[in-house]
Amino acid sequence: MYIDHFGMRELPFTLTPNTRFFLQLPTHQEALNLLLVALGGGDGFIKVVGEVGTGKTMLCRTLLNALDKESCITAYIPNPYLSPEALRRNFALEIGIENALAIADFELVNRINQRLVEIAKDGLYTVLIVDEAQAMPEETIEALRLLTNLETESEKLFQVVLFGQPELDQLLSRPSLRQLLQRITFSCRLNTLPVAAVSHYLEQRASRAGYAGLSLFSSAAAKLIAKASGGVPRLVNILAHKSLMSAYGRGDSTIKKAHVIKAIEDTEGVDVPLMSGIAKLLLGSVIMTSSVCGMLYWATMRGLI
Incomplete structure (x- = not known):
C-alpha cells in the first residue's frame, strides 16, 4: 500500500475502531x-x-x-x-x-x-x-x-x-x-465534524500513523473531504484512504483536490459538492493533467519509456 510512500508506520484511516486514533476533538x-x-x-x-x-x-x-x-x-x-x-x-x-x-x-x-x-x-x-x-x-x-x-x-x-x-x-x-x-x-x-475539525482530524490521524512531514492534505482537499462526507468520521476515513491511494498511484506526496475527486467518484453514496462552471473547468484541467502525469510516472517506473 502507500505506507512507505508517505513514511508511515501503519494505515491511518482504517474503519476498524483503533483507540490510539481517538478523536481529540x-x-x-x-x-x-x-x-x-x-x-x-x-x-x-x-x-x-x-x-x-x-x-x-x-x-x-x-x-x-x-x-x-x-x-x-x-x-x-x-x-x-x-x-x-x-x-x-x-x-x-x-x-x-x-x-x-x-x-x-x-x-x-x-x-x-x-x-x-x-x-x-x-x-x-x-x-x-x-x-x-x-x-x-x-x-x-x-x-x-x-x-x-x-x-x-x-x-x-x-x-x-x-x-x-x-x-x-x-x-x-x-x-x-x-x-x-x-x-x-x-x-x-x-455530532458530525465541522469543516475546520475535519482538517485537524486528518492531520492528527496521519501524524499518529507516523507521518512526519508538513500538512499531508492541502486546504482545498481537506475542505472537499469535509463537504463530501458531511463531517461523518467514517466517510472521512473512507475518502481520505482512497485519496492517499490515488496520490500514491500518481507518485504525489501531497493530497490535492484532484485526488479527493477520484476518491469521491469511487465511493457509493457520496457525491462531489456542486461547483461553479469555471471551477469545474479548472478542476477538470487539473485532473486531466494529473492523470497524464500519473500514466507517465508508472510507464517510466516500469521501463516502458
Missing part, C-alpha cells in the same frame, strides 16, 4: 469526560446517541480502556439483539460467573446479585456497556431495567451505559419504557 472528548464523571458519581443509566459513522464504537472502546481496571469491573455487550435470558447470561459471564450457561434462569438473577455484592464488598464498582443499543428488543430492555433494581441500601450494584443510533431515542420514548427513560441521568449526542 471537543465533541468526542467532552462526551468521554462526561461518561467518566457520571460513572465516577455512581449514576445509574447513561445514554450516548449518534448517527451512523460518528464514532460511537470508538468512544465505547476508549471508555473501556479509560476505566480503571483496579477499581472497576466492566461488562461489554457489542451485539444486544438478545432475548432477556440471553442478556442475563451474557452479563453473568462478563462479571465472572463461569458456569452461567448451566444455571437455571430463575436462579441466575440470584447468582448475579450475589456476584455484584461480592464485587462491591471488594471496593469495586461494576459497569455494563451496551453498544448498538437501538437493536435491543423491548422485552430485553425491560429485563435490563429490572436487573438494575439490584442494589444495596445505599447504592446501585451496577451502572449502565447505552450507545446507540437515534433510533434508540425513539425506542425509549415508548410509553411502555417510560420507567427506564426516567432513570437516564445523563445523555449526550455525538
Whole structure:
C-alpha cells in the first residue's frame, strides 16, 4: 500500500475502531469526560446517541480502556439483539460467573446479585456497556431495567451505559419504557465534524500513523473531504484512504483536490459538492493533467519509456 510512500508506520484511516486514533476533538472528548464523571458519581443509566459513522464504537472502546481496571469491573455487550435470558447470561459471564450457561434462569438473577455484592464488598464498582443499543428488543430492555433494581441500601450494584443510533431515542420514548427513560441521568449526542475539525482530524490521524512531514492534505482537499462526507468520521476515513491511494498511484506526496475527486467518484453514496462552471473547468484541467502525469510516472517506473 502507500505506507512507505508517505513514511508511515501503519494505515491511518482504517474503519476498524483503533483507540490510539481517538478523536481529540471537543465533541468526542467532552462526551468521554462526561461518561467518566457520571460513572465516577455512581449514576445509574447513561445514554450516548449518534448517527451512523460518528464514532460511537470508538468512544465505547476508549471508555473501556479509560476505566480503571483496579477499581472497576466492566461488562461489554457489542451485539444486544438478545432475548432477556440471553442478556442475563451474557452479563453473568462478563462479571465472572463461569458456569452461567448451566444455571437455571430463575436462579441466575440470584447468582448475579450475589456476584455484584461480592464485587462491591471488594471496593469495586461494576459497569455494563451496551453498544448498538437501538437493536435491543423491548422485552430485553425491560429485563435490563429490572436487573438494575439490584442494589444495596445505599447504592446501585451496577451502572449502565447505552450507545446507540437515534433510533434508540425513539425506542425509549415508548410509553411502555417510560420507567427506564426516567432513570437516564445523563445523555449526550455525538455530532458530525465541522469543516475546520475535519482538517485537524486528518492531520492528527496521519501524524499518529507516523507521518512526519508538513500538512499531508492541502486546504482545498481537506475542505472537499469535509463537504463530501458531511463531517461523518467514517466517510472521512473512507475518502481520505482512497485519496492517499490515488496520490500514491500518481507518485504525489501531497493530497490535492484532484485526488479527493477520484476518491469521491469511487465511493457509493457520496457525491462531489456542486461547483461553479469555471471551477469545474479548472478542476477538470487539473485532473486531466494529473492523470497524464500519473500514466507517465508508472510507464517510466516500469521501463516502458
